Amino acid sequence: MEKRKEGARRASHIWLLLLALLQIYTPSSVVSQSTTNSTLNTTDATTTPAPNPAVLTYRTRPANMKVAVGEPAVFCCGVPDASPSLKFTLYGGHGNYTLTCPDGHVEDIPEALYGNCEMKKGESLAVWTIKGTSYSDNGTRVECQQSNNPEKRSAVLHVYDSGINYAILIGCVIGGFFGTLLVVALAFVTLQRSDTVQRCFRGGGGETDDDQTTIVTKG
Ligand SMILES: *[C@@H]1O[C@H](CO)[C@@H](O)[C@H](O)[C@H]1NC(C)=O
Numbered sequence: 529m530e531k532r533k534e535g536a537r538r539a540s541h542i543w544l545l546l547l548a549l550l551q552i553y554t555p556s557s558v559v560s561q562s563t564t565n566s567t568l569n570t571t572d573a574t575t576t577p578a579p580n581p582a583v584l585t586y587r588t589r590p591a592n593m594k595v596a597v598g599e600p601a602v603f604c605c606g607v608p609d610a611s612p613s614l615k616f617t618l619y620g621g622h623g624n625y626t627l628t629c630p631d632g633h634v635e636d637i638p639e640a641l642y643g644n645c646e647m648k649k650g651e652s653l654a655v656w657t658i659k660g661t662s663y664s665d666n667g668t669r670v671e672c673q674q675s676n677n678p679e680k681r682s683a684v685l686h687v688y689d690s691g692i693n694y695a696i697l698i699g700c701v702i703g704g705f706f707g708t709l710l711v712v713a714l715a716f717v718t719l720q721r722s723d724t725v726q727r728c729f730r731g732g733g734g735e736t737d738d739d740q741t742t743i744v745t746k747g
């Protein structure tokens with residue numbers, strides 16, 4: 529009898545503990561759900577386990593970029609590896625391309641584009657690289673979306689004219705002009721010299737012949 533009572537008491541203790549645990553956990557979850565949505569859908573709550581909001585976030589957000597034409601542009605988007613699926617779409621002047629990470633799937637993309645997925649430091653990272661920007665890349669937009677995350681992150685590429693290309697062009701033209709001038713001048717000078725040399729040869733052919741023979745005999 530005594531043992532049974534004790535067992536019952538123990539069982540009731542366990543029950544109390546369980547109840548306490550339930551009370552600790554249920555209200556907080558209800559509160560957190562009701563704060564996110566007051567018109568809570570019970571079927572929703574039971575069928576889809578609510579994803580941990582801590583992992584539904586963007587660790588690396590794509591940032592707007594300004595690059596000089598011809599320079600490469602890189603866009604990154606990273607999410608915690610606890611929820612690593614994301615889609616990184618590029619809306620470019622040459623078309624739209626979607627990179628799906630972490631499996632790294634990309635459709636056929638042009639040569640100038642490069643899309644890859646990386647896993648590093650607890651982060652699932654999607655990277656779009658435009659190897660050399662052109663004016664048609666101006667206004668290219670990227671959009672990142674983690675799966676199950678309603679929020680998206682986007683950024684825009686601005687391609688500007690650095691003026692360096694014009695400088696190079698002008699430099700080449702001016703350089704080319706002076707270069708040609710220099711070559712012409714040098715050619716002229718050497719021609720004149722050879723002219724005088726020839727004249728020397730013509731003037732005193734014997735002397736030079738003697739010189740040459742003396743050199744030969746000396747050597
Ligand atoms: C809650 O969800 C309902 C539909 O499920 C939606 O109409 C409503 O805007 C949501 N409310 C909030 C605060 O998110």
Ligand SMILES: *[C@@H]1O[C@H](CO)[C@@H](O)[C@H](O)[C@H]1NC(C)=O
Pocket residue numbers: 567569570571572
């Ligand atoms: C609740 O969920 C069901 C099924 O997912 C859906 O048909 C219904 O519209 C939802 N109700 C509200 C209020 O969101």
Ligand SMILES: *[C@@H]1O[C@H](CO)[C@@H](O)[C@H](O)[C@H]1NC(C)=O
Pocket residue numbers: 619622623624
């Ligand atoms: C790319 O996406 C934008 C926006 O969704 C759309 O307007 C455009 O027509 C698409 N371009 C191509 C080539 O599919």
Ligand SMILES: *[C@@H]1O[C@H](CO)[C@@H](O)[C@H](O)[C@H]1NC(C)=O
Pocket residue numbers: 663666667686687688689
């Ligand atoms: C790039 O686009 C912006 C805005 O659409 C525009 O103001 C700028 O002039 C463009 N730059 C070039 C080099 O076309």
